Amino acid sequence: MQKKIIKVHPSDNVAVALVNLKIGEIISFENQDITIVSEVKAKHKIALNTFKIDDKIIMYGVLVGKASLIIPTGGVLTTENVKHQSAKVSHKTETIGWTVPNVEKWKDKTFMGYHRQDGQVGTANVWLFFPLVFCENRNIETLKEIFEKELVTQKVNSHQMLLRSLVNNGFDVATQQEQSTKVFENIDVKFITHPGGCGGIRQDSESLAKLLAGYVKNPNVAGATVLSLGCQNLQIDIFNNALKAISPNNKKPILMYEQQQMGTVDEMLTAIIKNSFEAIREANKIERLPAPLSKLKVGLECGGSDGFSGISANPTLGYTSDMLVALGGTAILSEFPELCGVEQELVNRCVNETSAKRFLELMQAFEKSVVDAGSGFDMNPSPGNIKDGLITDAMKSAGAAKKGGTSPIVDVLDYGEYVTKPGLNLLCTPGNDVESTTAMVGSGANIVLFTTGLGTPTGNPITPVIKVSSNSELAAKMNDIIDVDTGDIINGEKTIEEMAEVMLSYIINVASGTIKSKASLLNQDDFIPWKRGVSL
Structure with missing residues (x-):
């Protein structure tokens, strides 16, 4: 029997609805009976205890908001009763250890790539x-x-044939596939x-x-x-x-x-x-030749996120990223506005004080520029995000950061800088899907993994973009843009670790050219530079 709600982290005081919940429905959860007091759509969050005004809301084990109204136990969290709030950080407080995943079965695997004179290997030519x-x-x-x-x-x-027939007043025109x-x-x-x-x-x-x-x-x-x-x-x-x-x-x-x-x-x-x-x-x-998986440089992206992204697709990318790092490969985590609220964890994962300091400086400078423009990171969630349960930037960020797994952060780069160190790299970019993807490819990504819960067709001119859905409904509805479906995590049929194995196999096939990503098949060649200054 499928679970109806899930708590992501032991210290959370909210849970995610895995299915639609009705008023009056009673759910037994962690030795208590929770009565649902308002209609709750799947992907949205419910209170596991009563929140008074200004009480902290914890999800993914971090602060993601505060109550702006009283929220009863079993009540749904909305933009009306919750405000954005995130934890502040000013320095590195500890060094977080890393449990390296077992990649023994993958260490001798290869992909068929294009070898360049500088030692890099392409997944395309x-x-x-x-x-x-x-x-x-x-x-x-x-x-x-x-x-x-x-x-x-x-x-x-x-589609060309359809227009041709319309031009010819509806006369049938011989069709060609x-x-x-x-x-x-x-x-x-x-x-x-x-x-x-x-x-x-x-x-x-x-x-x-x-x-x-x-x-x-x-x-x-x-x-x-x-x-x-x-x-x-x-x-x-x-x-x-x-x-x-x-x-x-x-x-x-x-x-x-x-x-x-x-x-x-x-x-x-x-x-x-x-x-x-x-x-x-x-x-x-130039022809494809075998290359070790350590030559993969994978960009990690999310767009059109929903309330399931942070518990299925993004953690799958995170574990896949950890596997690649363990194999000597490279991962790039960007979208700095979507790391708001999880800075302390990321700072503590930096391998040295220099990287930790640079991350905070870039984050603070970025946020200041946004505030100076009359906005703020708290305005980051899109209407689509909010509709599907991501109601604060910190809540969205905590789920988005899961794409980066748990491995140490070896370097922190500003926009336009090129990745030189294997391992997990942080890259300063906007949260905008295309601007961020464009930047990661410019920093050396030869594969991009892109999670989505609502559906987005983003691609890139030179690097294959693999689209990963957070739920099976999306994968069925928009099968022309989705490559990998992680919905089996939601329905309990697969673990995150099992889905990451599926993901890594798919990456190898795309990197080798035996499978073309859906974005490549659609010629979705998006390229948008980040314009950081003003026009004169």
């Missing part, structure tokens, strides 16, 4: 086109149309556009340069074609310096074109197409 400034976006779009039309021959898909034929089997060609590179403060251009340099450095990229206008803030030498800083001995081919030095658009595009085609043909010669 991509030739990347991007501009240094938004003025070149149109030329990038033109090149995208040209290259995709010739390098990937696609039959007309069903969507199918693609690639000219080159070992290389993908991807295109990035963005709204930056000029018009903002100089720091924005420098930040964008670091991000784009990280994409070139990423092991999934074989080489790049870069377009510059010439007069923009993000000059070619700024980009080259950013790349040299993280890859001083770069051996990847980079084709650079500056429009104001080349004459007409036609002349520039002609040169780009000829030179890029030859470079792509050469990169196609």
